[in-house]
Amino acid sequence: MNNNTPVTPRPLRHLGNDVRHRVLSAAQLREHGVAAARAAAQCRPGGPWQQLLPGVYLLHPGPPTSEERLHAVLLYAGRPGPEAAKGVPAQPGSSPGGRPGSSSRSAPPARSSARPSSPYGGVMVTGLAALALHGFGSTPGLRELDLIDVLVPRTRRLRSTAFARLIRAHALPRPELVTGVPVAPVARAVADAVAELSDAAAVRALLTEAVRGGHCEPASVVRELSQARLLARPHVVDAVDALLAEGRSLAEGRLYEMVRTYALPEPVWNVDLALPGGPHLGGVDAYWPEQAVAVELDTRAPRLGGPGGPQDDDAVWTEYARKREHLERLGVTVLHLTPRKLRESLEQQAMVVGTALAAADERDPAAYVVVLPR
Structure with missing residues (x-):
């Protein structure tokens, strides 16, 4: 074999039974012998494929399902950037496209339970999409969300695009796997969701469900809101006061029960x-x-x-x-x-x-x- 010997493509006919096969990155397609030019040709108007996000392809022409959108966002955000390839360590300061104040966020180091070969590279869904996966009833369903938030290392040079909104963090929390999808812990997901909400009733509903539903304790939510510098917003402070009252009431009820x-x-x-x-x-x-x-x-x-x-x-x-x-x-x-x-x-x-x-x-x-x- 020499450098001119064509790579034998791995067959694509089995793809389509699983979301991980219906949505593939350019790198994964190359593993199947599909070059970039062929992938682009497949995505022409009327073609059998479509490009959902830069470097991420949907291998059917119909609208993507919620699961396919989630997988596409994670593949897009999780692909290693130039800084990862060169081994550049994280440096203090903000990154292009980062949320104001995100550089000050700190959390335990990421210890993803996903396999080392995971195509997601340690990133995870957060915000309203994560809360929907956690089973929140006060959030819109995944199909109703125009944007899917995903937590990425702050050195990642990708930008938000289409339905993928990147939120940069100095250190990623340990994700939880929900139906095989890496998802931010509830308290962190709540804070990332609240950062994008201006409606006081919606903020209060999220905080109340987080505690009343037994997803997390008030202290962990308040800590994440504080680290995100959201407690200067009056509607968030009002919701936190209600949250603390709710948390204390629930704790008293459990004490009586005990x-x-x-x-x-x-x-x-x-x-x-x-x-x-x-x-x-x-x-x-x-x-x-x-x-x-x-x-x-x-x-x-x-x-x-x-x-x-x-x-x-x-x-x-x-x-x-x-x-x-x-x-x-x-x-x-x-x-x-x-x-x-x-x-x-x-x-x-x-x-x-x-x-x-x-x-x-x-x-x-x-x-x-x-x-x-x-």
């Missing part, structure tokens, strides 16, 4: 504690006076980009710690339960509370405290 489902003694709910004739000690969500055990829901949600920044969260945490230390010096056991733990491991949290109640007889008697309704 006590009753696992037959724990009934506490007094939502009370303030104080020394007799002395200072106020703080409020707790549940208190067992005979055992001197208190439960406090940790529903803090830091607004890292809002007024006061991280200092606000530090101040809140300092107050939490001060209250806990004061109560424990008085002999009161304080348990901090998070909404996530109550949602994911209710039985385990019931065991933690039950153990603290059972251990009360082995501890020194606690100081007398006054229980006041909130």
Whole structure:
């Protein structure tokens, strides 16, 4: 064989049974022996193929399905650019076509569960399309979306085009596979969707469904919104306030459920504690006076980009710690339960509370405290 020997094409007749075969990149077509000139000829008016995006082909003449559009966007965004071929590392600063503020986004390094040979190169669907794949009912269906958002490394030199909108990130989060499609985690997808929405009702609906539907905790959503610098928008701040109230209400409901489902003694709910004739000690969500055990829901949600920044969260945490230390010096056991733990491991949290109640007889008697309704 020499350089003039033609490459034997891999047959294309089997393609069409799977979306990964109906939508192929130029590189994949070359693996089947289809040169660029032949692919272009197939896409002429009246031809059997069509070019959906630069370098991405649909191997039938009809309208693309939602699945085919998703696959096309991922193939377009995931193909390695010149910077990947040359091994150029990511550099600080914005990239052409990037969203304002995207250079400041940070997240855990990408650890895609996809195989190393994945044609997507680590990119993932985000925004409204990702939320639709996650099963959100408050988002338009995939067929109704004019644009599909996809997260890419910020060094990627491709630009948004046609129905593919690229969102650049300093570091990609770990994707979740939904029906074989790499999708951004819910909290990140919500933030990317909110960045493109100006309707207050739509923003509130997304945030509420994220929490009420059990997709994620309020803190993770607020953290992503903060990192995206979206908390300066009044309609987003209003939606966040409603989100935090929603999250706390759900956590309180799970706390009630825990006590009753696992037959724990009934506490007094939502009370303030104080020394007799002395200072106020703080409020707790549940208190067992005979055992001197208190439960406090940790529903803090830091607004890292809002007024006061991280200092606000530090101040809140300092107050939490001060209250806990004061109560424990008085002999009161304080348990901090998070909404996530109550949602994911209710039985385990019931065991933690039950153990603290059972251990009360082995501890020194606690100081007398006054229980006041909130």
